[in-house]
Structures are given as C-alpha cells and as structure tokens.
Amino acid sequence: MSANPTICLALPTLFDAVVARFELDGSAPVQTFGWRQPTKHKRTTARIAWVPGTPSGQVGDVGAPKKTGDRDTYRSLGTLGELFTVYIEANDPVRPEDERAQYTVTRLLFDAWLRAVYLAAHGTFEIQSLDWNTEKNERRNGTELVCVCSIEASIPDSPWTLAPDDTEADITTSLEDVSEQTLTATP
Numbered sequence: 001m002s003a004n005p006t007i008c009l010a011l012p013t014l015f016d017a018v019v020a021r022f023e024l025d026g027s028a029p030v031q032t033f034g035w036r037q038p039t040k041h042k043r044t045t046a047r048i049a050w051v052p053g054t055p056s057g058q059v060g061d062v063g064a065p066k067k068t069g070d071r072d073t074y075r076s077l078g079t080l081g082e083l084f085t086v087y088i089e090a091n092d093p094v095r096p097e098d099e100r101a102q103y104t105v106t107r108l109l110f111d112a113w114l115r116a117v118y119l120a121a122h123g124t125f126e127i128q129s130l131d132w133n134t135e136k137n138e139r140r141n142g143t144e145l146v147c148v149c150s151i152e153a154s155i156p157d158s159p160w161t162l163a164p165d166d167t168e169a170d171i172t173t174s175l176e177d178v179s180e181q182t183l184t185a186t187p
Contacts, residue, residue: 010152014121015031017121018031021120031050033050049086049087060080060081065154066079066154076154087146090142090143106145125151128150
C-alpha cells in the first residue's frame with residue numbers, strides 16, 4: 001500500500017506555490033519550511049520562514065469535511081484548519097539605523113508574500129494575527145513581521161503508508177541474506 005499520488009498536503013503545496021510565484025515575479029527571497037530556522041544575526045537578504053503550527057505549538061482544529069476543488073477524487077473525512085506561522089524578515093543594509101527604511105522593506109516583502117498566497121490559496125487561507133517583532137535586537141538587523149495563518153486542509157479517506165509498496169520485499173530479502181550468511185559462517 002502506498003500514498004495516493006492525487007492527495008497532497010495543503011501547507012507544503014501552498015509553500016511551493018508561493019516560492020514559484022516569487023521566482024516567476026523575478027524576486028526570490030530565501031524561503032525555508034520547518035521548525036528549525038537559520039540564524040537571524042547579520043542577515044543581508046530578505047527571508048520568509050514557514051513554521052507549521054503556532055509559536056505555542058497549536059496545530060489547528062478539525063471541522064466538517066469540505067470539498068476543496070474539482071480535482072478531489074476521494075471522500076474527505078474532515079477539514080483541518082491547519083495553523084502555521086510565517087516570519088517575514090527584511091533589512092535595508094545601506095541604512096541600518098533608519099527605522100522607516102527597515103519598516104518599508106519588510107512591509108513591501110509582506111505585501112508581495114500576501115499577493116503570492118492570495119493567488120495560490122484564495123478562499124482557503126486566513127490570517128489569524130499579524131504582529132511586529134519589536135525585540136530590540138531586531139533594530140540593527142532589519143525588521144520582522146510574525147504572521148499566524150490558517151489554511152483549509154482536507155483529511156482524505158485514503159489509505160496511506162510511510163514506505164513504498166516494494167520496500168517490504170527489499171527488507172525481507174535483506175534479512176534472508178543476512179541469516180544465510182550467519183548460518184554459513186557458523187561451524
């Protein structure tokens with residue numbers, strides 16, 4: 001049994017679509033996905049970090065099933081209002097002490113990010129909160145917006161396994177090979 005190739009997770013799909021949109025538009029800030037963020041010190045480029053869940057670890061709520069598009073070929077068991085946090089950081093290295101310049105570059109990056117998200121997920125995406133990170137150490141390294149969002153993610157009624165179909169045969173063969181070698185080596 002293997003993963004159904006027609007099923008995809010909403011959050012990674014949105015991430016990929018936003019990265020592609022930035023590339024198509026001719027700007028490509030560094031975008032990362034996951035819980036481990038690169039260091040923030042001495043950054044010289046714009047960065048957007050996507051982190052599943054909220055800063056406190058919330059995943060979201062499961063609600064009634066919704067059909068999320070014509071391409072759905074499976075029954076939905078429910079809809080996860082999946083929460084995620086996006087850290088949008090930018091700086092103007094020419095004017096590190098000019099807070100208006102730092103504000104401007106970060107706001108423009110946020111606007112471009114929101115446009116890309118809107119084009120990819122209009123109607124299934126919502127901003128829950130948007131806050132400036134006002135820690136003093138952010139001043140000289142630019143500014144940062146912290147955006148907690150949700151996306152409707154279908155929970156499909158489809159079998160799924162971690163390993164591909166043929167992995168079990170490989171493991172069985174490998175174990176048989178090892179036991180045959182052990183038997184041969186023993187007097």
